[in-house]
Amino acid sequence: MTTPAAPAVLDRTGLNALVEALVASGRTVIGPTVRDAAIVLAELGSAEELPYGWGVELEAGHYRLRRRNDEAAFAHSAGPQSWKNFLHPQREKLWSADRSADGQLTVQAESAAAPSYAFLGVRPCDLRAIAIQDRVLTGGHFKDSGYQERRKGAFLIAAECTEPGATCFCVSMGSGPGADAGFDLALTEVVDQAGHRFFVRVGTEEGAELLAEVPHRAADSTTRESARTAVADAADRMGRSMPPVSLQRLMGASLEADRWDDVAARCLTCGNCTMVCPTCFCTTTEEVTDLTGDHAERWQRWDSCFDLDFSHIHGGPVRKSPHSRYRQWLTHKLGTWHDQFDSSGCVGCGRCIVWCPVGIDITEEVSALQEEAER
Amino acid sequence: MTALPVPHRVVDRHRETHDTVTLRLKPVGEALSAFAPGQFAMMYAFGRGEVPISVSGIPRDGDLVHTVRGVGAVSAGLYDAQVGDVLALRGPYGTGWELSAATGHDLLVVAGGIGLAPLRPLIHDAVLDAEAYGRLNVLIGARGPAELICRAETGRWPTAYTGVTVDRPGDGWTGQIGVVTRLLGLARFEPTATTAFVCGPEPMIRATARDLLHRGLPADRIKVSLERNMRCATGHCGHCQLGPLLLCRDGPVVGWDIAEPLLYVREL
Ligand SMILES: Cc1cc2nc3c(=O)[nH]c(=O)nc-3n(C[C@H](O)[C@H](O)[C@H](O)COP(=O)(O)OP(=O)(O)OC[C@H]3O[C@@H](n4cnc5c(N)ncnc54)[C@H](O)[C@@H]3O)c2cc1C
Ligand code: SF4
Ligand code: SF4
Numbered sequence: 001m002t003t004p005a006a007p008a009v010l011d012r013t014g015l016n017a018l019v020e021a022l023v024a025s026g027r028t029v030i031g032p033t034v035r036d037a038a039i040v041l042a043e044l045g046s047a048e049e050l051p052y053g054w055g056v057e058l059e060a061g062h063y064r065l066r067r068r069n070d071e072a073a074f075a076h077s078a079g080p081q082s083w084k085n086f087l088h089p090q091r092e093k094l095w096s097a098d099r100s101a102d103g104q105l106t107v108q109a110e111s112a113a114a115p116s117y118a119f120l121g122v123r124p125c126d127l128r129a130i131a132i133q134d135r136v137l138t139g140g141h142f143k144d145s146g147y148q149e150r151r152k153g154a155f156l157i158a159a160e161c162t163e164p165g166a167t168c169f170c171v172s173m174g175s176g177p178g179a180d181a182g183f184d185l186a187l188t189e190v191v192d193q194a195g196h197r198f199f200v201r202v203g204t205e206e207g208a209e210l211l212a213e214v215p216h217r218a219a220d221s222t223t224r225e226s227a228r229t230a231v232a233d234a235a236d237r238m239g240r241s242m243p244p245v246s247l248q249r250l251m252g253a254s255l256e257a258d259r260w261d262d263v264a265a266r267c268l269t270c271g272n273c274t275m276v277c278p279t280c281f282c283t284t285t286e287e288v289t290d291l292t293g294d295h296a297e298r299w300q301r302w303d304s305c306f307d308l309d310f311s312h313i314h315g316g317p318v319r320k321s322p323h324s325r326y327r328q329w330l331t332h333k334l335g336t337w338h339d340q341f342d343s344s345g346c347v348g349c350g351r352c353i354v355w356c357p358v359g360i361d362i363t364e365e366v367s368a369l370q371e372e373a374e375r
Numbered sequence: 376m377t378a379l380p381v382p383h384r385v386v387d388r389h390r391e392t393h394d395t396v397t398l399r400l401k402p403v404g405e406a407l408s409a410f411a412p413g414q415f416a417m418m419y420a421f422g423r424g425e426v427p428i429s430v431s432g433i434p435r436d437g438d439l440v441h442t443v444r445g446v447g448a449v450s451a452g453l454y455d456a457q458v459g460d461v462l463a464l465r466g467p468y469g470t471g472w473e474l475s476a477a478t479g480h481d482l483l484v485v486a487g488g489i490g491l492a493p494l495r496p497l498i499h500d501a502v503l504d505a506e507a508y509g510r511l512n513v514l515i516g517a518r519g520p521a522e523l524i525c526r527a528e529t530g531r532w533p534t535a536y537t538g539v540t541v542d543r544p545g546d547g548w549t550g551q552i553g554v555v556t557r558l559l560g561l562a563r564f565e566p567t568a569t570t571a572f573v574c575g576p577e578p579m580i581r582a583t584a585r586d587l588l589h590r591g592l593p594a595d596r597i598k599v600s601l602e603r604n605m606r607c608a609t610g611h612c613g614h615c616q617l618g619p620l621l622l623c624r625d626g627p628v629v630g631w632d633i634a635e636p637l638l639y640v641r642e643l
Contacts, residue, residue: 095379095380097380097419099421099461103459103460103461104382104403104461105382105403105421105461105462105463107380107382107419107463108379109379136611137611140624141609141610141624142609142610144609144611255640281611282614283606283607283611283612283613284606284612285424285425285606285607285612287423289422293422296421296422298425303612303614305613310604310614311604311614312604313602313603313604314447318603318604318642318643319643320642321642323642324641324642328616328643331618336616336618336619339619339620340616340619
């Protein structure tokens with residue numbers, strides 16, 4: 001390992017050049033952009049497509065774009081998607097099987113080459129979410145080879161958080177607003193009297209090489225200080241927080257809590273929270289056959305523990321009641337995830353709060369469980 | 376998902392009951408690595424899908440034996456497989472019974488219905504290595520005589536005690552009647568030096584474990600095999616969770632000390 005390159009400063013032109021260089025090297029660059037009244041993650045042809053000047057207004061069950069009075073590109077918190085949409089896609093072909101006239105069976109792995117991704121603007125909470133999915137899908141005895149392939153080639157450009165939303169609580173989950181590892185490059189957006197620019201830290205050799213290719217200047221102390229202050233201020237402006245207790249222990253002790261009935265009376269078991277959550281990884285499989293009946297394909301798609309079929313075994317589902325399904329979601333996320341994968345399954349991004357059609361708030365549910373436990 | 380299912384040809388098909396068959400499968404090309412009793416394979420019926428099925432026989436020649444009850448689309452597809460047909464399997468997955476950890480103990484094998492299938496290779500190992508263990512007891516329960524599997528074999532196992540009981544006897548049944556736990560009083564074992572291996576429907580597992588605890592078996596000496604929905608068997612799909620466990624990885628065989636607190640939470 002060589003010592004990482006010194007921090008640098010990029011301006012908007014530099015950021016454009018960075019994206020151009022990534023595109024030129026054959027990468028599919030994914031980043032935030034405004035589409036259909038939301039900031040979505042999509043393929044970017046140029047850094048000019050970033051949501052310059054847009055912010056978001058977030059509340060439980062509520063998401064709205066709003067104009068900012070500056071031109072910041074990364075001053076918005078999590079949108080409806082996360083990077084799992086690309087690394088662990090909604091649908092994925094696993095293998096296909098062909099049956100010949102004499103009854104022989106040939107099984108073939110899906111061989112489509114994974115795109116070489118560059119992710120621009122990965123929030124620290126989402127960096128943590130990627131690390132959590134890495135652990136789930138590639139950290140055990142068996143590896144999810146498709147995920148592994150896509151992940152291995154992905155170039156990550158983090159954007160530290162300077163504008164948390166009203167539904168954010170990464171500080172209490174220990175996953176933000178600053179990024180300290182897991183990136184190739186980390187940007188901190190600075191908008192002050194000295195102008196609009198990005199403080200850049202280098203995480204890997206590959207990051208250093210890319211930075212060297214684009215116009216940049218050495219970091220000055222004012223930019224460094226402004227960047228640090230912006231992130232520190234963000235930590236003080238979290239809209240929400242989790243109770244400062246061992247959530248794993250609280251979940252373990254709450255299996256018979258009354259609160260589950262209360263939340264089950266509101267929950268529609270629509271599964272939105274699991275779809276938007278950047279760590280939720282559950283999938284099911286489908287068998288698809290063509291008209292000849294001699295070609296079959298095995299597909300994997302996202303599944304949700306809120307779906308009644310999720311726990312189906314011969315004789316019926318194990319988790320029939322909404323009560324048991326909400327409990328499964330929450331106790332897995334905050335409790336048994338530790339037993340299974342040595343970490344929490346929540347990074348405090350707030351997506352599940354925003355995209356719940358009835359505004360169920362994970363932090364509020366946990367607080368209620370804690371109050372009940374103390375009674 | 377990593378492993379691809381590996382083609383196996385059905386070389387023998389034995390009909391156990393009206394809905395259950397035992398298939399002997401020979402690898403068409405490469406073989407899977409060796410299975411241990413208690414482990415399972417994901418069995419693929421072409422065009423239907425994959426389901427978890429325990430190994431019910433481990434012949435020395437690398438063939439695999441599986442006993443399948445046709446209850447739904449995929450398992451019915453497996454049930455329908457005829458000699459010469461090709462299925463595909465991946466595995467082995469999950470924890471085994473770990474018979475060797477019971478060295479010197481009396482063995483108590485308790486099976487409900489098709490639950491005997493995953494226990495069958497364990498019984499074979501116990502018989503082959505009889506000196507290593509104390510008394511072998513095999514207790515089998517089924518709903519009716521027509522639901523009993525491995526019938527030709529059961530009487531031939533050299534055990535200290537073999538009991539077979541049915542809930543609903545039909546005409547001509549002269550054996551035991553009632554739930555399988557009623558046989559526990561007839562089995563020959565010293566509770567403080569016994570290991571039990573239990574597989575069957577969940578209510579039967581609970582009743583058996585409760586009775587055994589009562590008779591003085593420590594909970595961790597009661598091994599049970601549990602069933603949950605499984606899509607991948609590689610610990611990635613999330614379906615087989617039972618509290619902190621991923622049953623494809625941490626099970627299906629677990630000690631009652633671990634299983635009991637989980638099974639007593641409704642709908643966990
Ligand atoms: C570790 C383990 C070992 C087992 N060993 C054996 C064995 O040795 N022999 C044996 O006969 N059985 C065994 N089983 C049980 C066997 O796997 C099930 O009987 C089998 O999965 C039934 O599948 P099916 O599709 O045929 O039946 P169904 O009853 O139709 O469906 C059960 C399965 O189909 C899926 N399913 C059904 N309906 C839906 C739906 N609407 N949406 C989504 N999914 C659906 C579920 O995933 C479920 O797993 C074992 C199970 C486990 C977990
Ligand atoms: S549980 Fe909610 S707040 Fe936590 S990571 Fe998932 S979506 Fe974000
Ligand atoms: S908590 Fe909200 S988003 Fe999640 S399943 Fe219930 S209603 Fe849907």
